[in-house]
Every structure is written in C-alpha cells, then in structure tokens.
Amino acid sequence: MKITEEIKISDNGFVFNSRTGDSFNLNPFGLELIKQIVEGKDFEIIRDVMLDKYDVDDLTIEKDFYEFCALLKHHQIIVQGDPLDFK
C-alpha cells in the first residue's frame, strides 16, 4: 500500500490530488495516520504507535484503520496491489 505520486499533503491536513483535481480535508487523526502511511510503516507498527499514544483498544484501531484505507483507496489516494492485502 502506498500513496500515489500525485498526492500532496499539507501540514494542516489539506490533501490535493493533482491527477484527479480533487481536494480533501483530514482530521488530525487522519493526518497522523496518513503521515505514517507515507513513511511506509505497515499496520502493525502504526497500531502499536497509536496504542501507546492514545486511549484506544487494538480492535478499534484495526477497524478504523482499514475503513480509513478503504476511503483512501476510494479517493484514489493510495494504490494497492493485491485487493486482499492492505500491508
């Protein structure tokens, strides 16, 4: 899973896709998550970071992470090789 080259992300959570012309807003948690995806971290690492930092359980993180990734894919922000593999 990786962010497509045309995506630009500002520090305040504004996302622009120069290929489609679409723009997006991220909430602070979405911004934090996408930054870690940009860094190439896989889910297990991201989950552990979030669990250390936030008052949340692992199942909630997992559920929200994959829903978030599905949205990123829907908006053509990430490309994914194998549709069954989010790593």
Add this chain to the structure above:
Amino acid sequence: MSKLKYEKPVISKITAGVPNKFGLPAKQKIISEIDGIPVPELMEEFGSPVFVLSEKTIRDTYAEAKQAFETRYPKVQFAWSYKTNYLDAVCNVFHDEGSWAEVVSGFEFTKALSNGVNGSNIIFNGPEKSEEDLTLAINHNACIHIDHFDELYLLIETTRKLNKKARVAIRINLDAGIYPIWDRFGFNYENGEAWNAINRIMLTENLEMIGLHTHIGTYIMVASAYGIAATKLSNLYMAIHRKFDHWLKYIDLGGGFASKNTLKGAYMPGSETCPSFDDYAEAISNAIISSEIPHENLPVLFMETGRALVDDAGYLLTTVLANKRSTVGRRTMVIDAGVNLLFTSFWYNLGVFPSKEVSSHVEESTIYGPLCMNIDVIRDAINFPQSKVGDQLVIERVGAYNMTQWMQFITFRPNVVLIDLNGKAHIIRRKENLDSIQSFEVKPEK
C-alpha cells in the same frame, strides 16, 4: 502519563457546489440531559431505544398557546387531540391543564371516558362512527361532529331509537387558500353542501345544533389561512342566527398548527419558519371579532391543536449500532430506532444529536434504523460528527403521532417514560415482550 483522547481518522472530499447561505453551525448541538436527568442515566434505567416525554415542556407549551389565545379572545377552550398522543399519562396532563378531549373513534371515546373526562366535554370527530359509537356519544351528551350525510341520517335514526337528543356540530371543509384543499372530511362550504346540512339538522327535532367545525389541514405554515376559515365559519354562524333565530355555542377551528420540526425539502429550519401561537391566535381572533357577530353573542372558540402542543416534549433516545461506508464512500450509521417507531421521519428531517461532547469533525451521513428493510432511513443526509458503536444519541421533537402511529415490527416497541415536574422519571408505557405480542395470537387446534 495519561493517554490522549482518541478520535476516528477521517478524510472528506471538498466539493464545490452551491454555497450554503447559512454555513455549518459554529458548534454541534448536544442534548446531554432531559429535564435534569442525564441521558446515560435514562438509558441505563429504561433501555435503548426509549421515548422520553417532558411534562414540564408539555405544560409550558400549553401555557404559551393558552396565553396567546386568551389574551386575544374572551372565550377559548382547548380540546386535546387524542390521536396525536393518547397515552393516558399524556392525556391526563392536558386534562389537568383544562383541556377537553377531541376523539375520532369509539376506542378514543372510551379512552377519554376512562381518563375521567366528562362525556359532555368530549368532541367526537372523524368519519367513522358506528351506531354503537353514536349511542355511546349520545348517552354521554358529547358534542358529535357530523362528517357526512350518511352519518347524519344514522344519527337521526339512533336518536329516534334512544328517544334522546344529540348535541351536534358539522364539520365543514372550505377553501382557506391551502392547497390541495382537504375536502374529504365534512361538508363543503363553497358549494352550499354545508348550508344544506345545517338546514337539515335545524329542522330535526332530536338534534341540537351547537357548533361549527373545520380542520383546514395539517402543518399549516400560513397563519392567515385560519383567518379565512374563521371568517367563513363566522358567516355561517350569523346565517344560522338570521334564518333560525338560533345562536350556536361554539366555533371550532380544529388543529393543524405546525410544530417546529423541519419538513423534508424545506430550505429553512421549521424553528425559523413556522408561525408562533401568537400568529395563529391573532389571525383567528381578529377574523371572529371583526366579523358581523355581536360581541355579546361571540361563540366559544375551540382549538384542537395536537402536534404543536406535544411534539417538542418528546425525545427518542437511541444507540449507535454500527458505522459503515457505502459503495460510493458515503458515511452511513445504523441506530437502534427505526421508522416503525418514528412515523414522522417520513415527512420531517428529524433533529438527531449526540448526547456528549464529540469530535468537531462532521461529515455528511445517512442514518439508518435497525430494520431489515430498505426504507428504514431516519435521515437521508445529515452533517453528523464521528460516532462510535455504543454512542447514545437523542432525536428531538418526536412527541406527536409517533407514539400512536408506531407499529410493532421486527422489534418490540420500547418503554415510554415521562419526566414529571419534580424531575422524576416514570414508565408510562412498558416495553413490549414476546408474551404481550403472542397474547393476541391463537393457534388453530389440529
């Protein structure tokens, strides 16, 4: 070191379109308590979903309506519209405030009697009155509002059988500038049908004509329409006096006042656009007082307002069951209260609010009920903050019609709770269970 508060990650597309003149509210409204009782406390004690009614709001709203009319017109009498909400505890609050009962079936008539309402203080409306119902009404000296000629002749026949007099009024449909005209109830004013009916009644020995009634429609957003209706009824009132030298006792303008709910498709919220009680009272009182009717013979003004008196007092507390994404990425949410409990969700954009501080990030969402039915949509489109499973939400302004038009379907109907003036919550209708449903069923013997 304590951990930071977590919030669900969200990305939302920025869409260019028609600018919203009003923008988003600066702050998400939250309903954390009802009459001083925290929402989680109510749901822990009475379950989810649960209807909650505020006695204080009912009484305050009634007082507001009463004041609006009584400061403008000398003789006003409210009659509580049973079909709007006929839970005994609710009816009794209105009766305690001085309301008569306005009923539209034999069932509602007996319910009003069982609530201690004197038969002569019951207004019997509606197109369905059997001989048995009419007998009950005549024996209790109720005000029978005749809907059609067949009913008129059935009533004449019933009074003959009983050898008793019936106190009657007729229901009149008329053009008050509200379209489509509600012409299915009563006798028409413009084509002379109402005048014919009045003449027939006045010539019948066993019928005592005491009033005129109209109900111009529901959720009427133009107060002046009531003025037109009141003028037409005043004309008939005087015509009866001229021809028969008979003063009627009352003019009944029915119900139909809008509540503050927002109709689907409305541009502005109902709380901004609906007339106030003062607006309605001004239109009606002015029309009657400025008519030909001499002041010493002014009729009592009956009002059968239902929706506007009780809608604001009702809340439905519900729980988030699931969050989903549609195939187009739209956020959807499933809650544990469906359209079978919220009949009014078919025509209102009901207000749905969180019960506690939530994320400031709102996203356009669809809210579904729990029924395995595609039509179970509580809100098509609502800007709503992120919620998680188990979050408690409050749906406001559901006091009118939902607790009478609801249906038992797939799930049980929930508890209904009334919070009294002392801030104490009472169950006024228990949640159904398997026994209560099956008690009506009979298995054929093999």
